[in-house]
Amino acid sequence: MRILITIFIYSLFISISYASNYKLEKVIDNLTKPWGMSFINDNELFLTQKTGEILKINLKTKEVINFDHELKVVQPHWQAGMLDILYSNEEIFVSYTEDMGNDKTSTSIARGFIQGNELVNLQNIFQSQPPLWDNIHWGSRLMIKEDLLYASVGERAQGSVTQDPTNHIGKIIRINRDGSAPSDNPYSSEPDWLPEVFQIGLRNPQGMALNSNDNSIYITNHGPKGGDFFGEVVKGTNYGWMDVAWGGTDYDGSIIGDGSAWKEGLLKPIYRWIPSIAVSDMTFYKGSLFPELKDKVILTSLKAQRLISLDFNDGKASNETVLIEGMGRLRDVEQNDSGEIFVIIDDDNSGIWKLVKK
Amino acid sequence: MFYVYLISKILLFYLLPYFAITRKASKTLINIKSILLFSWLIYLAFLTYIPFIDYYFENEVNIQYLIPDYILFLIIIIFLIIPFGYFFYFDKAINKFKKLTLIFGILFLIISSVIIFGLEIFNHQKRMPLENICYQQHSANKEMLECCLNAEYIWQEGFSYLSETPVNCKKYMNWND
Numbered sequence: 186m187r188i189l190i191t192i193f194i195y196s197l198f199i200s201i202s203y204a205s206n207y208k209l210e211k212v213i214d215n216l217t218k219p220w221g222m223s224f225i226n227d228n229e230l231f232l233t234q235k236t237g238e239i240l241k242i243n244l245k246t247k248e249v250i251n252f253d254h255e256l257k258v259v260q261p262h263w264q265a266g267m268l269d270i271l272y273s274n275e276e277i278f279v280s281y282t283e284d285m286g287n288d289k290t291s292t293s294i295a296r297g298f299i300q301g302n303e304l305v306n307l308q309n310i311f312q313s314q315p316p317l318w319d320n321i322h323w324g325s326r327l328m329i330k331e332d333l334l335y336a337s338v339g340e341r342a343q344g345s346v347t348q349d350p351t352n353h354i355g356k357i358i359r360i361n362r363d364g365s366a367p368s369d370n371p372y373s374s375e376p377d378w379l380p381e382v383f384q385i386g387l388r389n390p391q392g393m394a395l396n397s398n399d400n401s402i403y404i405t406n407h408g409p410k411g412g413d414f415f416g417e418v419v420k421g422t423n424y425g426w427m428d429v430a431w432g433g434t435d436y437d438g439s440i441i442g443d444g445s446a447w448k449e450g451l452l453k454p455i456y457r458w459i460p461s462i463a464v465s466d467m468t469f470y471k472g473s474l475f476p477e478l479k480d481k482v483i484l485t486s487l488k489a490q491r492l493i494s495l496d497f498n499d500g501k502a503s504n505e506t507v508l509i510e511g512m513g514r515l516r517d518v519e520q521n522d523s524g525e526i527f528v529i530i531d532d533d534n535s536g537i538w539k540l541v542k543k
Numbered sequence: 544m545f546y547v548y549l550i551s552k553i554l555l556f557y558l559l560p561y562f563a564i565t566r567k568a569s570k571t572l573i574n575i576k577s578i579l580l581f582s583w584l585i586y587l588a589f590l591t592y593i594p595f596i597d598y599y600f601e602n603e604v605n606i607q608y609l610i611p612d613y614i615l616f617l618i619i620i621i622f623l624i625i626p627f628g629y630f631f632y633f634d635k636a637i638n639k640f641k642k643l644t645l646i647f648g649i650l651f652l653i654i655s656s657v658i659i660f661g662l663e664i665f666n667h668q669k670r671m672p673l674e675n676i677c678y679q680q681h682s683a684n685k686e687m688l689e690c691c692l693n694a695e696y697i698w699q700e701g702f703s704y705l706s707e708t709p710v711n712c713k714k715y716m717n718w719n720d
Contacts, residue, residue: 411696411703432698432718439669444676445699446718456719459696459703503719 209538221269235266268325289316310364313353326393337390371421414454456502463488472524485515
């Protein structure tokens with residue numbers, strides 16, 4: 186009866202959304218299932234749509250250029266499709282679900298070169314192994330640090346396979362711009378690790394950002410029922426999926442492993458969400474437009490439909506604050522050099538929104 | 544204790560319609576037969592509704608978010624109306640097609656009970672290891688244990704709630720510190 190009354194009351198107040206000092210202002214319209222953004226300068230950015238498009242968008246003139254490409258992107262099905270994009274030194278990197286034949290797919294990464302308003306020579310530099318049937322948990326965020334490309338590869342519903350370093354499933358990989366593996370990746374000391382593998386034991390890491398304060402890369406990761414987390418990417422470490430579930434349980438409510446959130450030898454998440462908020466991408470705010478957010482982690486959430494800030498000092502996160510709530514499933518958050526913050530919403534009829542003060 | 548409750552519920556589930564059917568019909572609308580039948584239908588709707596809602600609440604990550612809130616509201620309305628519909632159907636049908644209704648009713652009871660009580664046993668079996676963690680890891684005091692047993696998420700190092708955390712339990716929810 187308590188549940189019944191809760192639902193009834195909740196349905197009466199469904200249209201009331203969260204009140205904060207911020208709001209989202211739509212700056213670009215008519216996008217379909219946008220997934221990733223990467224700024225070129227204050228007004229121009231690259232954007233991917235799950236439906237396969239790579240777009241260059243000018244926020245000022247509203248001009249949208251759609252680049253042709255021949256990547257074998259799986260048409261959006263569940264979580265599959267064209268995924269993240271990263272711009273760096275006249276090059277773009279895209280991660281996507283690649284059709285590998287026989288109904289099998291991989292998380293793949295392609296690199297292309299920008300020449301004016303043209304995208305040329307877009308070629309694969311990485312294909313996760315092995316190709317699989319399952320169409321969920323791709324991870325797929327991209328980040329560059331010291332000229333090395335970091336990418337998250339989801340576990341494709343394979344569970345404990347993430348503990349096996351001889352595949353790319355449920356891993357953070359680190360590669361050179363051409364796709365080759367750097368000689369100081371963990372495989373140099375761990376001979377059974379694939380050369381691209383940098384960290385193991387993840388489930389679905391859908392957020393990645395570089396913190397310029399400590400020059401470290403951080404990720405967000407989807408737990409199962411509970412256990413979403415924010416944590417650091419550390420060479421040769423293991424987050425433990427699915428020996429541990431970071432405080433979550435399986436979808437039917439049962440224990441994963443022995444019910445531990447952490448075990449000796451595993452890397453501990455920095456901050457966890459239980460219940461899950463379906464945490465997606467993040468950025469460390471470095472701008473001056475919102476001084477109150479300076480050096481905080483700004484995170485998006487799909488299920489909880491929130492834009493969140495977290496204080497982050499000395500490797501500890503605290504003071505979770507909801508900046509925006511109830512605007513839709515927030516997929517990606519990025520900032521430009523002027524400190525403006527932009528988000529995209531996971532929806533068929535979407536766009537780009539700018540964070541502004543009320 | 545779980546199985547005592549379960550057996551009582553199963554007995555109620557089967558015996559209410561039996562008592563209703565075996566009593567002689569009366570011409571007045573309010574009589575024992577009608578009350579028994581009506582109680583059974585309400586009980587049936589309640590039993591059906593609870594596992595359904597529980598299922599979607601338990602699986603909070605993806606599935607139930609595909610269902611708009613107005614659909615959930617509609618489900619509640621439907622479950623309020625269905626017992627009345629069943630009542631009038633059974634009340635009239637029993638007299639006209641007694642045998643057919645009985646066969647249909649028994650089949651309906653068997654299938655329903657397997658689904659409803661099967662789901663309940665399944666959930667109970669999944670829940671037991673979690674409650675064991677409460678007794679072993681989170682029983683420093685009575686209040687803490689109570690909080691843990693009422694929580695939706697339980698693991699070796701802590702517990703959490705799907706909805707609002709009870710005020711007295713907030714002090715135990717320090718796993719992010």
